[in-house]
Ligand SMILES: Nc1nc2c(c(=O)[nH]1)N[C@H]1C(S)=C(S)[C@@H](COP(=O)(O)OP(=O)(O)OC[C@H]3O[C@@H](n4cnc5c(N)ncnc54)[C@H](O)[C@@H]3O)O[C@H]1N2
């Protein structure tokens with residue numbers, strides 16, 4: 001059985017970025033830039049008034065004659081003299097012969113004349129060309145994740161298309177005869193299905209919005225068919241049916257579909273029977289069906305692969321450290337992933353930790369890693385954890 005770090009290394013080795021694609025900026029939220037973005041124009045591209053007021057030439061003359069008006073969108077020029085001003089509004093192009101804008105609250109208006117109460121400094125309220133960015137300067141480096149502010153920023157330069165890495169399409173197959181949808185009283189021997197909606201939410205909240213869900217009974221032929229269909233996606237996630245029971249058909253169905261096994265079983269708890277494989281560039285994660293096992297394997301392994309595929313440069317698990325509030329045991333000789341709450345750097349582990357339970361996951365905010373070689377950790381010892389449930 002391989003270790004957690006060996007499993008992560010194998011996933012990295014076998015995962016590649018998806019092809020680059022030019023897409024409309026409006027569809028690019030959450031994607032990663034393939035190359036740096038360079039400013040096609042300066043911003044602002046002309047000298048803009050930052051206030052509603054009067055454009056004039058800064059000097060010693062306090063009484064000015066208003067000879068015209070410039071509103072946003074105008075591109076007017078005036079033969080402006082030192083004793084003259086132009087009425088101007090926020091965002092309007094400042095005439096070339098003016099160097100300063102005084103806000104209207106700072107002048108007295110007498111018919112066609114204004115009198116300046118206090119002379120502002122030269123260039124006050126005039127946004128200089130390229131004040132934000134000069135043409136040709138870098139706007140964003142390659143690898144930037146596109147957010148709403150970045151969409152607004154790029155749109156402000158007239159950019160309407162961006163070159164990004166494709167986001168993976170995902171199929172999620174949920175296996176099990178015992179699984180029942182919410183909405184009707186439980187039948188004897190059945191449980192409410194919860195992994196599909198949980199993993200779909202985990203994917204969508206991270207921007208992986210192309211998710212197809214297939215549900216399949218514990219039947220070899222049906223499982224083979226679902227796997228064949230699921231392999232049309234870039235990543236196939238399967239929940240359940242990967243252990244060694246007589247009705248666990250996932251391994252066989254994957255082999256029958258020509259999926260190459262990279263590893264099966266990791267020395268961890270929960271999630272020991274995790275299976276990872278590939279067919280061409282398509283990846284398959286068969287996640288153990290127990291809910292905490294499924295979610296843990298998703299967060300630690302599948303998510304790392306999805307990040308690599310989508311061009312996210314930040315693929316390593318972002319462990320933080322905290323101090324244990326009380327003694328904690330590891331009787332299993334495996335890496336443990338257990339839930340707790342971290343507050344001000346102190347980590348309290350929950351008592352109910354089992355792969356079949358989600359209660360600690362639902363209440364906790366820290367997925368704590370206990371190394372496989374440590375049998376006891378004393379209160380006050382440092383542990384590593386991943387933040388969960390925090391966004
Ligand atoms: N003889 C052995 N038995 C088991 C071993 C083993 O090494 N030898 N490993 C155990 C471990 S560890 C795990 S984890 C599970 C993994 O089993 P499967 O991946 O085959 O999952 P299932 O048997 O289908 O389900 C396990 C458990 O989870 C419930 N489940 C499944 N799917 C869902 C779902 N979508 N929503 C909610 N709950 C789900 C299912 O009812 C079972 O209780 O194998 C152990 N056995």
Ligand code: MOO
Nearest residue numbers: 270271272293355
């Ligand atoms: O590895 Mo399983 O996920 O412990 O029950």
